Amino acid sequence: MSTNTDGKFGDYGGQYVPEALMPAIEELEDAYERYVLENEDGFMDEFRRRLRDFGGRPTPLQRADRLSERYDREVYLKREDLVHGGAHKLNNALGQVLLAKYMGKERIVAETGAGQHGTATAMAAAHLDIPCEIYMGKRDINRQRPNVFRMRINGAEVNPVTVGRGTLKEAISETMRDWATTVETTHYVIGSVVGPHPFPSMVRDFQSVISKEARKQSREQFGGLPDSVLACAGGGSNTMGAFANFVDDEGVDLYAVEAGGSSLDVDEEKGVAPNSASLSTGGDGILHGARTKLLQDRDGQIMESHSVSSGLDYAGVGPELAYLVDERRVIPVNVDDDAALEAFHRLSQEEGIIPALETAHAFAYLHEEYENLGETVVVNVSGRGDKDLESVIEETSKRNIPNAPDMSMFQGGL
Amino acid sequence: MSRVPEAFEDGPAFIPYLAVGDPDYESSLEYVEALERGGADLIELGLPFSEPIAEGPTIQSAVVRSLEGGMTPTRFFEFVEELDVDVPLVCMTYYNLIYQYGDEPGPRPFVEKAAEVGIDGFVVPDLPAEEAGPLREACDEFDRDLVFIVAPTTRGERLERIMDQVSGYVYVQARLGVTGAQEDVSDQTGQSLDRLAQWDVPKAVGFGIKTGEHAANIVAGGADGIIVGSALVDIVAEGHENGDSAAEVADRLETKARELKDGALRGVEQRVPHPERQ
Incomplete structure (x- = not known):
């Protein structure tokens, strides 16, 4: 695997985010290094156990x-x-929601496109008993009604995003805005290997x-x-x-x-x-x-x-x-x-x-x-x-x- | 040479923001000129980016209107050339537009062109100090200022890293979150100003200021300038929705600008001596 202590993959990656998010990103970097890379407090042991018992791993x-x-x-x-x-989405959602608990966060926000990451995050949040809000483009909400209902059943709030075309990229921007307001209490469970460091590395590690x-x-x-x-x-x-x-x-x-x-x-x-x-x-x-x-x-x-x-x-x-x-x-x-x-x-x-x-x-x-x-x-x-x-x-x-x-x-x- | 320091020479600076091209090119020219008549000491001109992650709903909508009206970086530079104002101008935009402009990769062509048309500095909300090296170099080469935003959560080493690179003024974000007019102006501002007191660079406070009274309070609390965006963009949006003429909207902007500028001036008189800031 590529090593990337500075969050760079060649010239790619980095941390191009508003200043208000930087302290949260730094806190997350620290948590990623301690809990995920160094298994502090047995984090990775608990993650693997929950992936097995709750997630049904290993898959054939x-x-x-x-x-x-x-x-x-x-x-x-x-x-x-x-x-x-x-879907594979639970691997990441469970890892990040558990990490949020280890970090002492009180609330989860996440974006979703197709709804797979939203449902996985809602399930993980219900499983680990932490409040959860999902941002989803209005157009995607209409395309993926069953998934929206699954999130609601699991107790998550679903916030429609109406800006632009109302798909994944608008939902990501909107979740970042929420996080910029609530960084002190909230963890943003990003759904893919995108976003600022350490998300791309951390999501890869969970997946x-x-x-x-x-x-x-x-x-x-x-x-x-x-x-x-x-x-x-x-x-x-x-x-x-x-x-x-x-x-x-x-x-x-x-x-x-x-x-x-x-x-x-x-x-x-x-x-x-x-x-x-x-x-x-x-x-x-x-x-x-x-x-x-x-x-x-x-x-x-x-x-x-x-x-x-x-x-x-x-x-x-x-x-x-x-x-x-x-x-x-x-x-x-x-x-x-x-x-x-x-x-x-x-x-x-x-x-x-x-x-x-x-x-x-x-x-x-x-x-x-x-x-x-x-x-x-x-x-x-x-x-x-x-x-x-x-x-x-x-x-x-x-x-x-x-x-x-x-x-x-x-x-x-x- | 950047003209930014002029804005802070005679008392507190009133710094309005508008998204250029909102809702169209011609009206936008009138609006920016109205801000100068209303007492602007420096104007932040927003170059709209399709994914404005640091903006609240008000400015997001302005960005959408402007992009739908055909605004592009090239049109933006034409706009600045055509603009008939004498105050310093700062371009506020996102890094991808700066990075993509021109024939060579990186920020240099954008900064060169901006300097040529009369832009004095830049604010780039998605460019933290860690990634700002190339833009800082280009600004130095063309004698422009690079303004950084400092959030209520910015402390310690991060703050020092930013203050090492900032020039012109530091944009003190009054509260957490995204841009948008608020009822209360946060008391996080005072704490931020205290943390910044040791640096000899003007401190302009933004995020949430919408009345003359807010402006007075912020200046009384020690700010060297106030930055107002959403409260002005609201006036543009309302005029657009009601189908008002550009002249009417420009008058309202001028009136609002004067209220904010007067508030800032009043704030100077309300200042109480602060032992730590002497």
Whole structure:
């Protein structure tokens, strides 16, 4: 893993935040070093115990029999969809909420895009008995109603964010504003490997349990390491989690699969990029506390991103991933909305696993490029797709997805 | 040479802020000029960024209006060139816009262009002292000031690191949180001013000031200047919503500016000798 005591990954990362947040960031840096890196007061022991008992870890590394047959190579699935709550997100949320308790904080705030991080944080906060408020873009609230209700059931407040287009980037900005007002009592549980140091490193460390297990399971199950690891990438938390323990294994190719959306072109006039492929197409810039790769116009204004998967719909990406891409250690690739939807249906039909639309991007890339991925491939199943069913019905109905079930029963009824 | 020190030469400085281009280019020119007529000693000109993480709802909305009206860094510089005011001007914006401007990466081209059109200094809310090296160098090269914000939570080594790099004035954030007009002006201000007393640089207090009385209290408490944004942006927003003419809105801004400036002047008379600040 890259070492980064100053919070930099090459030129990326850093701490570009308002002064009012700096003391909280410094306090968090100190807590990260003591509790996470040095296991003070047995923090990491308690974290691992709760991940096991509450979170259901370890998750299996499962051979995908029909995909292996279809692509004529060994395909293994790291089943993060089986983590409590249905996604890898709990690994980080549980770690940070527990850390907030160790730091003596009295309140949790978090942002959420698709709602996966919001539900994970709400669950962790209920589990650890600490009040929790989630900021979520108004548009995302409408796209992800079941997740919003899950947060409410767990006792979290959900604050709609109406500024801008009302998606993840506005929710992150709004949560930072809350935190700037309440730093003394509140911890901000950021949902991905983004934001100012120490968040990118800390979230990676909490998520790196994915690759720690997968690496060990690979050895046990097929006596070696995979030739490639595939993970979808939005902000990049499941990506870094799936890659972290393989970064030093030079024989393992690491593919970050981004949302190509409807097109990789950008509309400078409207400030819209109809994709979320910041690693593949973005430029160097500063957003939400870190220097990283971004979708921006030539002036540096942040673009509105797009993906059929709201969980990938973000104009930035974790600074460590940006660095690993520049170092040619991680290969950034992308697939479009249609390919992701097709992969969603394929995995559901052939393996009996309904994946999150985010996750489906990784499987779409597998489908397109399997010949170049070596003999043994591990795909990170970052989450399950129940939350996406409404979007999938809607998006499938308006396209020609050859392997989708007959959608005619829904016509006129949506 | 930066003209920022002139603002503090004759008593307390009244420093208004407006987002440039809110709600459109032409009206915005009139508004800024009205602030000078109302007694502004220095004007902070906001260059809108799409993700203004340090701003409350009032200024966020101003940013949206301005961006929708087509404001860009290039237009901003044209605006400053066209502006007919004699007071020092400070550009307030976010680091990505400074970083991306021009043909070479880094802040130098932005600072060079800003200096050319008559900007005297910069405030960059998302650029802490730790990351400010390149911008500080560019400011030194072109003789511009770099203003830093000091929060109520800024103490000890952090405070020293900031005060090593600051020039022009230090922006004392009156309370935690984001920008926005408030009913009460926090007593955190007095404590912040005490902590800053040992440094010989003007201290201007902002965040939450919206009346002449606030201004008087802040100056009486030892501030060398007051910074007012949201209370003025509110006037622009209201005029825009009601469809009032730019001239009417400009008059209201001038009146409000005069109230704030008069308040600041009154504050000087209300000052009580403070042994620690002598």
